[in-house]
Amino acid sequence: MGSCCHQGEVEALAIHTLLGLQPCHWASQNWWKHSVQATWDDKQWLEAFCATQATFLDLVEQLCLHLECQNTTMRQALPMETWLAITMMKLAMPTSLHNMGHLFGVGKATTGQAVLEVSSTLQNVLGHIVLGMYKPVAFAK
Numbered sequence: 001m002g003s004c005c006h007q008g009e010v011e012a013l014a015i016h017t018l019l020g021l022q023p024c025h026w027a028s029q030n031w032w033k034h035s036v037q038a039t040w041d042d043k044q045w046l047e048a049f050c051a052t053q054a055t056f057l058d059l060v061e062q063l064c065l066h067l068e069c070q071n072t073t074m075r076q077a078l079p080m081e082t083w084l085a086i087t088m089m090k091l092a093m094p095t096s097l098h099n100m101g102h103l104f105g106v107g108k109a110t111t112g113q114a115v116l117e118v119s120s121t122l123q124n125v126l127g128h129i130v131l132g133m134y135k136p137v138a139f140a141k
Helices: 002-019 030-039 042-049 053-063 080-092 097-104 108-130 136-140
Strands: none
Touching: 030 042, 030 080, 030 097, 042 053, 042 080, 053 080, 053 108, 080 097, 080 108, 097 108
């Protein structure tokens, strides 16, 4: 069990290093709100999200009517932009829900819920535009 925890810590440190996060930003949404959105260039966006900021903002615009996060008695809902960022980063990086949630200051259950709901919404709303089926019959001739 110790090596598993150690591996998770090494993985989290690698992600923090890749993203250029300082210890004061760890387990906080501050880095997302004040660093990524305000100061990152397209190269940094591509490394972390496999998309530019313009693409991210376009997705936000297209999904905003379809994704609504509701407040609960336990905590305020995360903004839809944060849900999308969690999902895009999780799909771009091979890391655990725990480590991804840690980056955004949320638990792994919230991270998993965000990934499932945003992925489903992406498929339902934009799947006909972005996703296509490969038809081997068409290429067989």
